[in-house]
Amino acid sequence: MILSYKGAFKTLLATAFLACAIGQSASAAEVNGIKFDETVKVAGKDLKLNGAGMRTKFILKVYAAGLYLTEKxxxxADILKTEGPRRVAITFARDVSTDSFGESFMTxxxxxxxxxxxxxxxxxFAKIGEVFGMLDGMKKGDVMNIDWIPGSGTLLTxxxxxVGxxxxxxxxxxxxxRIWLGENPADASLKRAMLNAPNT
Incomplete structure (x- = not known):
């Protein structure tokens, strides 16, 4: 079964809503001029910046992404077993259409x-995709956070x-x-940067 963009992103409406505390502190890392905070607060927990890097496609800089965990x-495999909240923080380095981002997501x-x-x-996946589908494209400088909230689910801001x-x-x-950290990541150099493990 291969999931399609249209099937996952346009079939179901997201109906649940939840509030999440989001905080930030002093900048700890910079990727091509894009700054990532050393710690953020998600679901009342302080998360540490595990690593951050740039997603490139055909030499074009698309976005910078940072991974936040309770412990580095x-x-x-260890990350996927981690308990507690998590965050993938994305700052776009160029304009990206919803369709393009959605297709990359499903790929x-x-x-x-x-x-x-x-x-x-x-x-x-379809419900998550519907939330992405609520976006009217991403502009350079936009910041997207994809959070895991234990006991509630996935939250996109x-x-x-x-957003939903x-x-x-x-x-x-x-x-x-695993889109970023799996065996077939979207960008191998970004995976190494998010893991903060240059030799991985």
């Missing part, structure tokens, strides 16, 4: 999950404002993380 890790899912996983999580949330299970969020 350098191994994908990453398909490359890093097997058929059984895609079949079992298809409805949750854009420029500090909630999905009561998905951790397996669906882990599948999203």
């Amino acid at each position: 890790k350098t191994n994908t 990453g899912i398909n490359k890093n999950t097997n058929e059984a996983e895609r079949a079992r999580l298809a409805t949750q 854009m420029n500090g404002k909630k 949330d999905v009561p998905s299970e951790i397996a669906a969020y882990n599948a999203m993380l």
